[in-house]
Amino acid sequence: MMNAIATVSLSGTLEDKLRAAAAAGFGGVEIFDTDFLASAMTTAEVKALLDELGLACVLYQPFRDLEGMPEPYRARAFTRIAQKFGVMRELGCDRILLCSNCSPHALPDRDRIVADLRELGDLADAHRITVGYEALAWGRHVNDHRVAWEIVDAVDHPRIGILLDSFHSLSRGIPSVSIRAIRPEKLVFVQLADAPLLDMGHLYWSRHFRCLPGQGGMDLTDYVAEILRLGYDGPLSLEIFNDRFRANSAAMVARDGVRSLDALRDGARRAIGEAPAMPARAQIERIAFVEVAVAPDDRDPITAMLQSAGFACAGRHRSKAVEHWRCGSADMVLNYEEGGFAAAYRTTHGTAICAMGLVVADGAATMARADALGVARHVSDIRTMPALRGVAGTLVYVLDVEAARTIWIDEFDAVDDRVAAAPDIGVTAFDHLAATVPNDEFLSWQLYWRALFDVHGAGAQDVIDPNGLVQSQAIQNASGSFRITLNSTDARDALSARFLSQSFGAGFQHVAMRVRDMDVAAQALADHGLARLPVPQNYHDDAVDRFGLDPAAVAAMRDHDMLLDEEGPGARFRQIYSRAFAKTFFFEYVERTGGYDGYGAPNAPIRLAAQNRFRVEAVMD
Numbered sequence: 012m013m014n015a016i017a018t019v020s021l022s023g024t025l026e027d028k029l030r031a032a033a034a035a036g037f038g039g040v041e042i043f044d045t046d047f048l049a050s051a052m053t054t055a056e057v058k059a060l061l062d063e064l065g066l067a068c069v070l071y072q073p074f075r076d077l078e079g080m081p082e083p084y085r086a087r088a089f090t091r092i093a094q095k096f097g098v099m100r101e102l103g104c105d106r107i108l109l110c111s112n113c114s115p116h117a118l119p120d121r122d123r124i125v126a127d128l129r130e131l132g133d134l135a136d137a138h139r140i141t142v143g144y145e146a147l148a149w150g151r152h153v154n155d156h157r158v159a160w161e162i163v164d165a166v167d168h169p170r171i172g173i174l175l176d177s178f179h180s181l182s183r184g185i186p187s188v189s190i191r192a193i194r195p196e197k198l199v200f201v202q203l204a205d206a207p208l209l210d211m212g213h214l215y216w217s218r219h220f221r222c223l224p225g226q227g228g229m230d231l232t233d234y235v236a237e238i239l240r241l242g243y244d245g246p247l248s249l250e251i252f253n254d255r256f257r258a259n260s261a262a263m264v265a266r267d268g269v270r271s272l273d274a275l276r277d278g279a280r281r282a283i284g285e286a287p288a289m290p291a292r293a294q295i296e297r298i299a300f301v302e303v304a305v306a307p308d309d310r311d312p313i314t315a316m317l318q319s320a321g322f323a324c325a326g327r328h329r330s331k332a333v334e335h336w337r338c339g340s341a342d343m344v345l346n347y348e349e350g351g352f353a354a355a356y357r358t359t360h361g362t363a364i365c366a367m368g369l370v371v372a373d374g375a376a377t378m379a380r381a382d383a384l385g386v387a388r389h390v391s392d393i394r395t396m397p398a399l400r401g402v403a404g405t406l407v408y409v410l411d412v413e414a415a416r417t418i419w420i421d422e423f424d425a426v427d428d429r430v431a432a433a434p435d436i437g438v439t440a441f442d443h444l445a446a447t448v449p450n451d452e453f454l455s456w457q458l459y460w461r462a463l464f465d466v467h468g469a470g471a472q473d474v475i476d477p478n479g480l481v482q483s484q485a486i487q488n489a490s491g492s493f494r495i496t497l498n499s500t501d502a503r504d505a506l507s508a509r510f511l512s513q514s515f516g517a518g519f520q521h522v523a524m525r526v527r528d529m530d531v532a533a534q535a536l537a538d539h540g541l542a543r544l545p546v547p548q549n550y551h552d553d554a555v556d557r558f559g560l561d562p563a564a565v566a567a568m569r570d571h572d573m574l575l576d577e578e579g580p581g582a583r584f585r586q587i588y589s590r591a592f593a594k595t596f597f598f599e600y601v602e603r604t605g606g607y608d609g610y611g612a613p614n615a616p617i618r619l620a621a622q623n624r625f626r627v628e629a630v631m632d
């Protein structure tokens with residue numbers, strides 16, 4: 012079952028697109044009509060390039076507005092498609108996509124549509140070409156694959172079949188089980204695209220917001236499972252109209268495309284009980300630790316910051332300039348080594364979070380799935396802790412439960428620094444880490460997490476920074492024991508964009524820890540002398556009525572620069588932010604009660620505006 016991609020999904024010239032598809036390992040391409048028309052290559056040159064690259068042209072597409080047309084449009088459409096058949100013969104392509112008619116001239120005459128397609132079948136047969144009829148979600152009279160199937164069934168011509176495109180089906184909420192009605196030999200091609208679940212017109216949604224399976228919100232697994240159940244074994248082909256992809260590196264989109272299809276096929280095969288080709292998506296138990304690469308000059312300030320944040324040194328590495336710091340159940344590693352990965356990371360980015368450790372149910376299976384999906388390994392010198400390359404060159408260490416239990420004992424000499432840690436803040440876990448990524452990698456990192464791990468996208472938000480809009484996407488597991496957010500912006504002056512330019516690339520800049528009781532934590536943090544991010548008076552004045560708070564509760568929030576959000580009765584989120592360390596990372600303390608599942612999005616503009624007020628100092632630093 013071949014992986015294919017439509018040239019419209021990739022940026023550049025037709026030649027760039029074909030080269031990127033081949034380099035990523037696709038076996039076939041759909042040549043998009045406009046890409047071919049706009050190309051200066053002759054048909055023979057395109058064919059020669061396809062052959063050189065070992066690519067098959069598995070579909071020529073689209074052909075528009077043929078069926079149910081009055082004259083003179085009807086005759087023109089038939090003559091024009093015959094010309095396309097000639098081009099296709101030269102390209103070695105024997106399948107064409109016909110979209111359901113969108114023309115204002117199209118007639119709602121079912122018999123006429125059937126008769127036209129039958130006549131088209133005879134014409135196609137003379138060229139040994141098969142036509143796949145696709146119901147566009149915005150087709151004038153045919154906009155549902157169930158209707159397209161009834162028509163194709165009625166046409167009953169060996170050269171006329173149906174083409175399924177997941178976007179058109181799922182954007183209209185058509186149940187995937189309806190695919191079972193299609194006679195298997197009549198399904199001639201399958202196009203796949205995901206999309207975020209937006210409430211907008213189908214045409215605009217399709218042309219700008221499609222994305223790779225695993226980057227949006229549609230149930231592609233169920234869709235492809237129904238297609239496999241039918242016995243379809245033709246190409247699975249990506250057809251992604253996406254504004255970002257048009258501007259992005261074709262190589263990155265093509266590479267992600269293969270990863271996306273391989274992960275999707277794996278999920279669909281599992282859903283129908285077929286033998287999987289790779290281990291299942293890895294179960295993450297929790298974030299084991301966050302590692303910071305520290306420049307020698309930053310040792311004293313970062314030590315002071317960690318102490319004020321409730322951390323205490325718990326161990327020193329037996330052979331390396333590495334320290335283990337702990338705050339309740341949150342572990343951090345400070346890496347001062349002069350060689351190796353952390354040092355290299357620090358040279359580029361300055362003192363920064365360079366890695367995270369994840370506790371997974373099965374470390375070996377996680378690494379095998381990463382290999383199968385083309386996720387690069389990093390050669391780690393810690394035997395019990397293999398590593399994968401992650402967001403912006405940070406590392407993701409993969410720990411078994413056993414490795415997570417023994418690592419601090421096996422590798423570190425304990426330091427008894429409990430006095431420095433008192434009073435206890437009551438940190439029970441890392442709640443989430445937030446990364447900033449370049450705009451063109453925003454979808455790529457979502458796919459990375461969702462293809463490799465058993466996590467899902469939740470809580471997409473547009474967050475208001477004083478200097479521009481920031482898109483934020485949470486990725487979390489079902490239990491909520493693993494959460495990250497990915498943030499990106501086009502706005503050059505937004506905080507996350509300044510972070511990208513100051514630290515030379517993406518990374519994690521925000522570490523949130525969950526506390527047992529925020530009242531206790533707030534007092535303990537005040538006792539430790541945490542430098543908090545100040546919250547303005549206006550916010551608390553409004554919170555009184557917004558949340559129906561009593562004066563004492565608001566006074567406590569004011570005293571501790573605390574923020575509050577509520578999802579429903581009792582489902583509350585309380586937050587305190589620290590100031591940033593050297594403009595590179597900061598801490599957040601959160602308390603979740605009553606099943607609150609979000610990230611305090613309504614408070615993000617308050618936080619960003621507060622951080623922005625320290626910007627003048629940043630320039631003077």
Ligand SMILES: O=C(O)c1ccc(O)c(O)c1
Pocket residue numbers: 072073108110145147176202217218250
């Ligand atoms: O947006 C379109 O016009 C268009 C063209 C061809 C397709 O296969 C499709 O799904 C959409």
Ligand SMILES: [Mg+2]
Pocket residue numbers: 145176202250
């Ligand atoms: Mg399509």
